Amino acid sequence: MTYKVAIDGPAGAGKSTIAKAVAKKLNLIYVDTGMMYRALALFVLRQKIDLQDREKIVEACEKADVTIRYEDGVQVVVLNGENVSPRLRTEEVGTAASVISPIPEVRRKLVVLQRRLAAESDCIMDGRDIGTCVLPDAQVKIYLTASSEVRAKRRYDELAAKGEACDLKKIREDIEERDYRDMHRETSPLKQAEDAVAVDTSDMTKEEVVERIIALCGR
Numbered sequence: 001m002t003y004k005v006a007i008d009g010p011a012g013a014g015k016s017t018i019a020k021a022v023a024k025k026l027n028l029i030y031v032d033t034g035m036m037y038r039a040l041a042l043f044v045l046r047q048k049i050d051l052q053d054r055e056k057i058v059e060a061c062e063k064a065d066v067t068i069r070y071e072d073g074v075q076v077v078v079l080n081g082e083n084v085s086p087r088l089r090t091e092e093v094g095t096a097a098s099v100i101s102p103i104p105e106v107r108r109k110l111v112v113l114q115r116r117l118a119a120e121s122d123c124i125m126d127g128r129d130i131g132t133c134v135l136p137d138a139q140v141k142i143y144l145t146a147s148s149e150v151r152a153k154r155r156y157d158e159l160a161a162k163g164e165a166c167d168l169k170k171i172r173e174d175i176e177e178r179d180y181r182d183m184h185r186e187t188s189p190l191k192q193a194e195d196a197v198a199v200d201t202s203d204m205t206k207e208e209v210v211e212r213i214i215a216l217c218g219r
């Protein structure tokens, strides 16, 4: 049986930064499931499909082939043969991913891929439903969170460092809206698994969080 670490939590809690660092230290592959939802969202946006048109989205997703490969240990998302990783980290794609991710057909397709990856290699996987649905048998489950104020400030600093104009209040509103959607959908909503350990990173440095998770892994 492979070794699995599940990390769930709301947008901007630092899941991917932390999971990447833990993966490196513990020699695990890192699986970022949000990027898979983002790849399907990009496909839907490119087809100019109305995000409220469920039927069209399901139809489009049947034609979208999403796969993952690793280049120097870094996850690359391939959509119908194209490496789309550089296109996925925008607010537009993130919001569209949050809107299409409640659709059961969309989730079923990606969960198959996620479980296959976890069965093949020891991994740390992050998302919203990893501990509750995708990998209920993960040996370690973490629920990573931080206040919406701290998460908005981190995002603001990230954008400001890139020289992008941004409004802190608007970022916080978007984050809270996304939290609401991710937590209140019918299929696999974001919630802490009963056997997950909650880690609130609001007042922790990245190094402290990584250390805490490695200690929880006991490796």
Ligand code: DC
Residues within 6 Å of the ligand: 011, 012, 033, 034, 035, 037, 038, 094, 097, 098, 101, 102, 126, 127, 128, 129, 130, 178, 182
């Ligand atoms: O983690 P992220 O911001 O890249 O994820 C984008 C959206 O995808 C998120 O708002 C909800 C959805 N998602 C999901 O429903 N289940 C997952 N396991 C991962 C992401």
